[in-house]
Amino acid sequence: MRRTDSGVILGLYRSDHRRQTLEDALVVGIRSLDTSYNYRGFDSHRILSSTASDLLSAFSISTKVGFFQESGRVAHSLAPGRLRRAVEESASDLGRAPDVVFLHNPEKSLVGMSPTHARERLDAACAALDEAVAVGLCASWGISSWDTRPLIEALNGDSFAKTPTPDVLMVRAGLTP
Known part of the structure; x- marks a missing residue:
């Protein structure tokens, strides 16, 4: 049997969320899952919980918030209240607190804004997630x-000096454009 490899994460973006997939991941030593509030038509967390709630404690789970259903379409928002409710719903649907909650593609809501306005919105969104950690x-x-370019513009060379500092940064990498 293979040893656990903490560097391998099972991403569920286009996965069918079958129990067998999670069982197979555990057999080969994968102990991390990555999903999102909006995956599988905003049902990813409920599907995971209903098909494999007994397996979820064996995984470190990361999820994302930032995309929402709005008038029959998907829209992005950095509104702190919406983010907070999405984190609450994620924890409830999963039946446990996620190990990491990512602010999902914040650049979607920052493009075209002045750096000052973008910074204010980013600060407020980061503060909402920082508080979600503080309350468990x-x-x-x-x-x-x-x-990351809109994030860099919003931070304007100031790093995260005034903004709550994220614990983890996930950026796109790979060969596709």
Whole structure:
């Protein structure tokens, strides 16, 4: 049998969320899952819980918040109240607090804003996730971004000096454009 490899994460973006997939992951030593509030038509967490709630404690779970259903379409938002409710719902649907909650592609809501306004929105969103950790809704938080340029502009060379600092940063990497 293979040893556990903490560097391998089972991403559920386009997965069918079958119990067998999770069981197979455990057999080969995978102990981390990555999902999102909006995956599988905003049902990923409920599907995981209903098909494999007894297995979820064997995994470190990361999820993401930032995309929401809005008038029959998917929209992005950095509104702190919406983010907080999504984290609460995620923990409830999973039946446990996620190990990491990522701010999902914040650049989607920052593009085209002045750096000052973008910074204010980013600060408020980060503060909402920082508070979610403080009250036990998740163990840590981070930022997941496909395009970090709007984040860099919002931070304007100031790093995270004034903003709550994320515990984890997930950025796009790979060969596809």
